[in-house]
Amino acid sequence: MTDTWKITLPCTREEGEDLAGEVRLASGREPPVIATEEADERDPERWLLTAYVEDAPDDVLIADLLALAPSATRADMLIEKLAAQDWLTMSQAGLEPITAGRFHVYTAAHADSLQPGQIGIRIEAGQAFGTGQHATTAGCLTILDRLANEGRDFTDVLDLGTGSGILALGIVKRWPQAKIIGSDIDPVSVDVAIENVEVNGERVGRGAGEIELVAADGFDHERLRARAPYDLVTANILAGPLVALAADIASVMAPGGTLLLAGLLNDQAADVLAAYEAAGCRLVDTHVAGDWPTLMLVRERN
Known part of the structure; x- marks a missing residue:
């Protein structure tokens, strides 16, 4: 080398x-x-x-x-x-595993950290954002695990801004019959997410229990609207894009559908929430880790 x-x-x-x-x-x-x-x-x-x-x-x-x-x-x-x-292997060794609910996110260097009863998600350090280390990702995983424990069922899912594919992987592992599509503005992230899906023993595709992955700026891809409506949407991006996309996200959600928003700071939550309330969504829960809240909303039934 x-x-x-x-x-x-x-x-x-x-x-x-x-x-x-x-x-x-x-x-x-x-x-x-x-x-x-x-x-x-x-x-x-x-x-x-x-x-x-x-x-x-x-x-x-x-x-x-x-x-x-x-x-x-x-x-x-x-x-x-x-x-x-190999600098990549070295950098992975510095990424400590994290546990969020039953989810355990780890790199190859910490494969032995997975314990019985945990749901393992292997995500390698690389070019795509989202190794699970950040509080926003962990917050989303925590809520997803709780929803599964409560017996909630989801069949049509959108992971907007999928990054490494970590949330899409968490969803398919908790809801194995769900049809999931993940999108990211960065084509490199999409390629990395595809690799991560395969590394985790899941399938890329459009059917039940499969993850479709596309490169798209916001909703600028026909597949994102073609697969709507969604009963679960996750969007772990940034406050600015979350506000800008509020109407589009609400428009592809099924009435009564669940929405997880992350990537914002505590002092940005009010502006983000106002945009989604104006689009017909209602806040039902907030998970806060330090300065980073994860908002759970539902799409109001008309």
Whole structure:
């Protein structure tokens, strides 16, 4: 294996979230593998940007990375040469497993952490957002597990902004006969989600117990409306897109359908909720983990 270089620099939450989709560099170069994460859960505005490259970073790449995180300076940047090894395996070793209800999310490096009675979801660290580490993903999984324990049944499901496919996988494992479609604005995420479905022993497809995956900006894909109405919709994205998509999301939900919204901060919840109430939805529960609420709503029956 070749040597790998790791470049780390601080960024703001807004900058980090902007990098969850397709990344374009100012120089026009092919972007390196980039990951962003919270630096400290107690301060949700402080994030870290990490890039991995196989050649020593030159001035052009450094300028490109600083353009992605304009709040940082060259002095803030840490550049490390890593030993010749598989950086992906190494990075996965640092992702500790998380448990949300009966769900247990882990990487290959922690396969032995799965305990009897738990529902395992193996998600590898990579280019797609959503390894289960973030409080928003864990919040959605916690509510999904609770709904299953309460005997709720869902047959037609949309996972909007599927990322790594983690929520779609949780849904198919709790409701094995459900027909699920997941979408993401980033085609790379869709490819990664397909791989994760296969790694977890589930099926890609359009039938019962299968997950269909498409690349789409919002509802800009015919399959998302063709498969409506949905009795369950999950959307773990960002507050701005959640507000912008409120009317579209409500329009594809079945009357009485359940909606999980995440990716917003506590101080954004009122604006998000107002948009969905105006679209005919009603709040029925809130799960809060630190600064990150997960809202559960139902589509009012007309």
